[in-house]
Amino acid sequence: MIHSLAAAMSSHLPNASSSSSSPSSSSSSLGGTWILPDGRNSSLVRSGADLRPLAPVSPWDVALCVTGTLISCENALVLAALFYAPSLRAPTFILIGSLAVADLLAGLGLVLNFISIYALDTELATLASVGLLIAAFSASVLNILAITVDRYLSLYNALTYNTERTLTFTYAMLALIWLVCVALGLLPALGWNCLADEARCSVCRPVTKNNAVALAVTFLLVFALIMQLYLQICKIAFRHAQQIAVQQHHFAAISTTKGVSTLSAILCTFAACWMPFAMYSIVADSSYPTIYTYATVLPATCNSVINPIIYAFRNPDIQKSLWLACCGCIPTNFSLRPRTSSDV
Structure with a gap:
């Protein structure tokens, strides 16, 4: 999804291989050895067909x-924590594992994208990295x-x-x-790219503008559905709190308020991460500055960096599994609190 942005940025930089030359400053190559004006030679630079200027590495990439x-x-x-504990096979943890797989593939896709830009630089590598990123990030959002x-149900x-x-439904x-x-x-x-027509490219080459807009609009619809479900979750949580006995009312109010605050933070984080890119993909095209x-x-x-913290590491069962996997023991002050809808 993010492939070849560095190439667009570097096109504004001066090309070292096309710098002007003069009799006093030019150098000639012979048999792979560069002969400098003062008679010295150097074999640090390849000559002939092997000579290829290195593209500057973008700090963004x-x-x-x-x-x-x-x-x-x-x-x-x-994923290691989930596989280490066979007891974590409930629908909730299956969904967390699927989200972790999607984000893991997204991370690998970003690394592959960097390699395809600065090492492979082939059409096949471009399409492979872009396809992996589209599939992985789409799976992350849908998971x-x-x-x-699952929380609502x-x-x-x-x-x-x-x-x-x-379990079957999951x-x-x-x-x-x-x-x-x-x-x-x-x-x-399968051909839905702009490699043959750069004018059709979106802000993320080689994804076409139309495809980028379709993906962005779909994301907005998914986000609206998530927000609606969270509102329903809050209503149900408040209704449950009202049904608790009078002697536990204060505790229920605190617990419900904490749960609503947690859900609000999750929703705001998700929107802050994805909304700028979704809106920009709709209004912008390849002619816009790559910055x-x-x-x-x-x-x-960064949303894939935050997801494990929100959906996995906060869960007490996964915390216990991580302690057992890493240390072989559980801290004495560690206790499993009752799981709520805001825990996962």
Whole structure:
């Protein structure tokens, strides 16, 4: 999704290989050895067909590559914790694991994107990295929607939530999500790209402008659905609090307020990360300065850094699994508190 932005930035820089030469300053090459004006020679630079000027490395691309590495490490840790504890097989943890897989692929896609820009630089590498990024980030957003649906159902159908029917519904929902995302990731390789017509490119080459707008509008619809579900979750939580006995009313009010604050923080974080890039993809095209694309893409990728913290590391069961996996023990002051809808 972010491929070849550095090439656009570097096109405004002076080309070292086309610098002017004069009899007093030029140098000639012979058999791979450069002969300098004073008679000295150097073999540090390849000659002939092997000579290729190195493109300047954009600090934005370095930041994206570092972010991708951090995303990969975080989500690999989440997956290790889930696999280490066989007890974490409830629908909630299956969804968290699917989100971790999506974010892990997104991190690997960012690293592959950096390699394809500065090392491979082929059409195949471009399409592969872009397809992986589209599929992974789409899966990440849709898995967040699935987790929100799971939270809503765990409150709305509390009595029938922990049944085989819920597990079947979870697997069916994940199968649909990944099928859709894989199909989206394959679109650039199937010809839905602007490699043959640069004028059709969006802010993220080689994704076309029309495809970028379609993806951005779909994201806005998903975000609206997530927001509506969270509003319903808050209503149910307040209704449950009102049904608690009078002697526990104060505790219930504090717990409900904390839960609503947590859900609001999750929603605001998600919007702050993705909304700038979604809106920019709708209004901008390839003629816009690439600095704006980088400035909106980087926060969107940071959402995959935050996801493990919000949905995994805060969960007491996953915390226990991590302690057992890393240290082989559990701290004496560690206690499993009752799980609520805001825990996962």
